[in-house]
Amino acid sequence: MTDETYDVVVVGAGPAGAAAAILLSQRERSVALIDSAGFPREDESSAWLSAQATPLVEQLGVNLGSIPAKPFQNVTFFSADFAKTATPAFAEPAGYLVRRGALDNALVDVATSAGVTLVQNATAKDVQLGESNVDVLLDGDKRVSGRLLILAAGRGSPLLARCGFARPSEAPLWTAQVDARITDAAPAPEPRITIVLGLDRGGSFGLICHHEDRVSASVNWGGEKHEASPTLINLCKMAYAHEIIPVDVGRQAAAATVVASPASAALDMDTHVGKHTLLIGDAGGFVSAASNEGVYPAMWSAEIATEVAHAALDTPLSQDELMSFNSKWRIKMADYLRSPNTDPQFLLPLVFSNQAMADRMGAAFFSGENI
Numbered sequence: 001m002t003d004e005t006y007d008v009v010v011v012g013a014g015p016a017g018a019a020a021a022i023l024l025s026q027r028e029r030s031v032a033l034i035d036s037a038g039f040p041r042e043d044e045s046s047a048w049l050s051a052q053a054t055p056l057v058e059q060l061g062v063n064l065g066s067i068p069a070k071p072f073q074n075v076t077f078f079s080a081d082f083a084k085t086a087t088p089a090f091a092e093p094a095g096y097l098v099r100r101g102a103l104d105n106a107l108v109d110v111a112t113s114a115g116v117t118l119v120q121n122a123t124a125k126d127v128q129l130g131e132s133n134v135d136v137l138l139d140g141d142k143r144v145s146g147r148l149l150i151l152a153a154g155r156g157s158p159l160l161a162r163c164g165f166a167r168p169s170e171a172p173l174w175t176a177q178v179d180a181r182i183t184d185a186a187p188a189p190e191p192r193i194t195i196v197l198g199l200d201r202g203g204s205f206g207l208i209c210h211h212e213d214r215v216s217a218s219v220n221w222g223g224e225k226h227e228a229s230p231t232l233i234n235l236c237k238m239a240y241a242h243e244i245i246p247v248d249v250g251r252q253a254a255a256a257t258v259v260a261s262p263a264s265a266a267l268d269m270d271t272h273v274g275k276h277t278l279l280i281g282d283a284g285g286f287v288s289a290a291s292n293e294g295v296y297p298a299m300w301s302a303e304i305a306t307e308v309a310h311a312a313l314d315t316p317l318s319q320d321e322l323m324s325f326n327s328k329w330r331i332k333m334a335d336y337l338r339s340p341n342t343d344p345q346f347l348l349p350l351v352f353s354n355q356a357m358a359d360r361m362g363a364a365f366f367s368g369e370n371i
């Protein structure tokens, strides 16, 4: 690559890595941002972003209006048999619906405009942790060096082991999503979210985003992996039968990939700090247990990591400074990531019979509040 040594090399240009790169460049640090993908990336699927992310997104310099991100307040909870409903009230928008690719591209655009060196279409194959530098080895024997490394390579990255991290436990939560363009029906008049609770006796749920001319349906399934796909297909069929979505996307659902979620795995990890290295985003298990939300926690973990990295670059005892990341993220994020301390079997009947409980469930899901 080049012989230049950056202050920080960030591997992974998803929300975690791009946010880290932006925040470091705002602090006048030189940053290389490496991703195996090319940008702009095409991903038309819908994702929701918590309203709590708004100040951080603004700090990152991303204009939500230009993505565009559509605020939503219209949320309905359904019971698994679709017989019961509850409508949580939100004083402000509960969050925003975005096209996932548009959000990721906007973050990377801001990073490059801020002077970050984007190394795209380049897979980090290995990492060498030296005494004063970190070398990231790319395809074709290229190398990018930095004083510090921020690892933001997403769930299941093999680079974790190379950097001395235990793999986050793959909590028994499986995610599968289908996304379809609606061509035969009028576009959704306003963005809305349908959440189907109680898919099992644990916290499994389905989530359907109705966003302009698209519908995205996902399951977050705590049972066996092989059950996730049939559960998604059934969710899509039931939602169509109850006229919650205007088309039957069951067939597309059958082709959906089932992936393990690192939901709340951060809480179980001993450390997110290695030699000259910090671990953020999905790679570090920063995903909410209640809602499987990961975009805001990814950026939030990046914000805390960049404060720590910035301070570490100015001190001769940089490793001691880096170690403070372990306590700093826990103080700020642990409650947000943790499962609600309530048995779903006890809770769900209350959600469908008591408006205050429906509101609290809404706040737990979209704002990480405890029930």
Ligand SMILES: Cc1cc2nc3c(=O)[nH]c(=O)nc-3n(C[C@H](O)[C@H](O)[C@H](O)COP(=O)(O)OP(=O)(O)OC[C@H]3O[C@@H](n4cnc5c(N)ncnc54)[C@H](O)[C@@H]3O)c2cc1C
Pocket (backbone or CB within 6 Å): 011, 012, 013, 014, 015, 016, 017, 034, 035, 036, 037, 046, 047, 048, 049, 050, 122, 123, 124, 125, 152, 153, 154, 155, 157, 159, 175, 176, 177, 218, 259, 280, 281, 282, 283, 287, 292, 293, 294, 295, 296, 298
């Ligand atoms: C089906 C599904 C639906 C979801 N929906 C939502 C939602 O609606 N709202 C929400 O908040 N969260 C959602 N999530 C979770 C969310 O997508 C993740 O938590 C979030 O993307 C984490 O961001 P990240 O930057 O840590 O990782 P990622 O977004 O996974 O980014 C990692 C990046 O690293 C790159 N990379 C990986 N390995 C290498 C390598 N060796 N070298 C170079 N680059 C590499 C990848 O190309 C990628 O760009 C969903 C997850 C799934 C699976």
